[in-house]
Amino acid sequence: MPKMLLHLIFPEQQIKKPIIYRMAIKHQVVPNIRRANVTETTGEMVLELSGKKENLETAIKYLKTLKIKVEPITGDIVE
Numbered sequence: 001m002p003k004m005l006l007h008l009i010f011p012e013q014q015i016k017k018p019i020i021y022r023m024a025i026k027h028q029v030v031p032n033i034r035r036a037n038v039t040e041t042t043g044e045m046v047l048e049l050s051g052k053k054e055n056l057e058t059a060i061k062y063l064k065t066l067k068i069k070v071e072p073i074t075g076d077i078v079e
Contacts, residue, residue: 003050005034006060009069010043019066020047027051027059046073 010019015038024031029051036045049056063070 001030001050002053002056003048004056004060005073006047006049007071007073008043008045008047008063009071010038010045011067012041012043014066014068015040015043019063019068020045023059023062027055027062029055029059 020031020033023029029049032048032050034046034048037043038045049059051059060070
């Protein structure tokens with residue numbers, strides 16, 4: 001099953017919403033939150049997503065429609 005590691009930056013209006021849960025259900029992907037830093041005004045997360053390639057692509061598009069900045073993480077990743 002393909003996996004992607006993503007860096008997400010949430011706008012203030014999206015911080016308190018269950019976006020990751022909704023994305024997982026709607027697009028049939030499995031999220032694994034690797035790291036998160038959330039305050040009242042900012043939200044940042046490192047998220048591992050696994051699932052079918054087409055589901056991963058639609059999940060990322062969904063996040064972007066919510067004005068969440070999505071950046072792929074590449075390079076040396078410690079497992």
